[in-house]
Amino acid sequence: MDRQFLQFRQMLFVVLDLFLLNFGFLVNRLAIEEQASATPLSSHTFYWLLLNVFWVAGTWLGEIYSYHQLSRFRRFTKSSFLLYFIWAFSVLVVSFLLRHYFTSSWVFVYSTFAWFAAALLFSRLLHLVLKVWVVKKAGLNRRIIILGYNKLGQKLATYLEREELSISIVGFVDDAPMLPESSAYQLFAGLSDALAIAKRHGITEIYSTIMPENNSTVYSLMKQADNDLIRLRLVPDFSYFINRPVHVNYIFDMPILSVLKEPLTQVTNQFKKRTFDIIVSFFVTVLILSWLVPVLGLLIYLQSPGPIFFVQLRSGKNNKSFRCFKFRSMTANRAANFQQATTRQDARVTRIGRFMRKTSLDEFPQFLNVLFGHMSIVGPRPHMLKHTKSFSAQEDQYMIRQFLKPGITGWAQVNGYRGEITELRHIQKRVECDLWYLENWSLGLDLKIIFLTVYNVFKGEENAF
Numbered sequence: 001m002d003r004q005f006l007q008f009r010q011m012l013f014v015v016l017d018l019f020l021l022n023f024g025f026l027v028n029r030l031a032i033e034e035q036a037s038a039t040p041l042s043s044h045t046f047y048w049l050l051l052n053v054f055w056v057a058g059t060w061l062g063e064i065y066s067y068h069q070l071s072r073f074r075r076f077t078k079s080s081f082l083l084y085f086i087w088a089f090s091v092l093v094v095s096f097l098l099r100h101y102f103t104s105s106w107v108f109v110y111s112t113f114a115w116f117a118a119a120l121l122f123s124r125l126l127h128l129v130l131k132v133w134v135v136k137k138a139g140l141n142r143r144i145i146i147l148g149y150n151k152l153g154q155k156l157a158t159y160l161e162r163e164e165l166s167i168s169i170v171g172f173v174d175d176a177p178m179l180p181e182s183s184a185y186q187l188f189a190g191l192s193d194a195l196a197i198a199k200r201h202g203i204t205e206i207y208s209t210i211m212p213e214n215n216s217t218v219y220s221l222m223k224q225a226d227n228d229l230i231r232l233r234l235v236p237d238f239s240y241f242i243n244r245p246v247h248v249n250y251i252f253d254m255p256i257l258s259v260l261k262e263p264l265t266q267v268t269n270q271f272k273k274r275t276f277d278i279i280v281s282f283f284v285t286v287l288i289l290s291w292l293v294p295v296l297g298l299l300i301y302l303q304s305p306g307p308i309f310f311v312q313l314r315s316g317k318n319n320k321s322f323r324c325f326k327f328r329s330m331t332a333n334r335a336a337n338f339q340q341a342t343t344r345q346d347a348r349v350t351r352i353g354r355f356m357r358k359t360s361l362d363e364f365p366q367f368l369n370v371l372f373g374h375m376s377i378v379g380p381r382p383h384m385l386k387h388t389k390s391f392s393a394q395e396d397q398y399m400i401r402q403f404l405k406p407g408i409t410g411w412a413q414v415n416g417y418r419g420e421i422t423e424l425r426h427i428q429k430r431v432e433c434d435l436w437y438l439e440n441w442s443l444g445l446d447l448k449i450i451f452l453t454v455y456n457v458f459k460g461e462e463n464a465f
Contacts, residue, residue, distance in 0.1 A: 009127070009131075010070065013070075014065055016123050020120075021051060024112055024116055024119060025051060027115070028108055028111045032105065032111060054087050054091055054094075061272060061276075061443045062443065063442070064076075064083055073124070076124060080124060081117075084116070084117060088113050092109075095109065142167055142168065143170055144167065144168065144169050144203065144207060145170050145198060145203050146171075146206075146208075147172075147194060147206060147210050147218070147221075148172070148174055148208065148209035152235060153172060153235075156209065156235055157185065160207075171187055172186070173189075173194045173197060174188075174189070174191065175189070191217045191218070191221070192217050194206065195221060195230065198230050199230075204230065205232075206232045206233070207234075207235055208233070209235045238257075247260070247261045262439065263441045276443060280377055281367040281370040281377065282371060284367045285367055285368065285371060289364060289365070289368070292361075297327075299352045303351060303353075304328075304332065304350050307328060308328060309365055310325075310326045310327070310328040311323050311325055312384065313385055314385070314406065315382055315384075315388040316382060316402075316405065317402065317403070317406070322375075324382055325365035326362050326363060328353070329349055329350065329356050329357050329362045330348040330349050366408045374405070375406050376405040376407045377409070377450065378407045378410060378445075378449045378450065379406050380404055380406055380407060380410050380430075380437070381418075381430075387421075394424055395424070395427050395428055395431050397435060398431050400438070403438060409453040410434065410437065412430040412437075414452040414453055417429050417430045
């Protein structure tokens with residue numbers, strides 16, 4: 001779909017969803033509590049604000065109206081209703097916690113939720129109808145042939161089919177046809193006849209996995225395709241010298257290749273993550289650390305006199321060191337700064353320390369590091385300076401994880417890679433998880449990791465000691 005149509009759909013569904021939400025609020029308000037007053041919003045402003053603020057914030061953070069979501073009906077519908085359930089749960093929890101300011105009946109609340117669920121289903125079906133209608137009326141059905149029957153061409157065919165509705169792959173063109181009998185595509189012989197084949201089959205686009213420098217016929221096809229009003233696109237194969245996906249950005253008309261996709265290099269994403277970190281760490285500091293520090297501090301001191309906090313230099317973003325805070329779980333000892341607890345029975349760990357390590361309570365002071373900007377709630381776990389030096393010498397890709405702020409929890413931790421590192425594969429698996437997180441970051445992924453972290457604490461983890 002073209003960019004203008006995408007922007008139109010984005011604006012349409014942003015406005016439509018908000019209209020349906022507020023229309024349902026008004027209809028249910030008048031139908032259920034007609035006796036309230038001549039100004040039906042006056043006693044329900046708080047609830048109305050909750051509905052709108054939580055929905056707008058959720059759609060922004062979850063990027064519901066992004067191209068990635070809007071491009072496919074199923075994905076758009078699934079993500080919309082996932083957000084709906086999170087939105088409804090959040091509104092209910094906040095309404096209950098602040099019930100002194102909440103004057104609406106629960107019948108009204110639930111009827112509003114039911115209306116919006118039905119309205120979302122209607123708008124998503126409208127999205128499907130609109131897309132089908134535009135494709136049909138605007139002649140957006142794309143008929144494609146691919147030059148070169150090879151692994152890259154087969155992969156391209158698979159990816160193109162995911163576009164849905166507007167794509168029809170007619171077949172492949174190659175000089176040496178060897179198409180398996182089970183193939184769903186036709187294979188046409190002769191690259192030099194590609195344009196004649198395209199005109200015969202009503203082709204609108206040609207994708208070439210064969211580069212002009214490898215076959216001069218492609219040069220001729222490129223020149224003639226424009227005259228025949230057929231779009232020809234080149235698909236370079238970087239797998240010969242880079243064995244991982246390549247990402248292309250542009251500085252004006254100059255393509256820039258990168259082997260890393262880093263969502264957090266975008267200012268908007270950095271703002272989202274930092275805003276989320278500040279809000280959560282602030283509430284944890286005020287609502288939990290305010291009483292947890294004196295309670296655990298007293299228990300820590302009674303079992304082992306000394307400081308409440310264990311402060312250690314750790315490697316942070318861009319390998320800059322910072323002072324990492326933890327509740328002290330060991331007796332005061334000089335070895336703590338360079339020797340971790342290696343067994344469950346480590347004599348240095350106190351009884352309260354063992355409980356804190358098992359439940360991850362010893363990590364809670366790191367919310368202060370998050371508030372100060374040294375850490376994020378989710379990210380690669382920070383290691384001691386000497387470990388960063390030794391691990392980077394063992395694993396070539398280790399330092400890539402230092403592009404990110406370290407986290408209190410991370411993708412590696414929720415996948416079971418925590419505790420002491422005794423073998424090379426331990427650090428390799430952690431690095432693998434950290435790099436996957438770096439390339440696939442989203443606020444939704446952060447929320448998932450936080451949920452899995454809490455779940456694992458209650459379930460209990462084998463490597464937590």
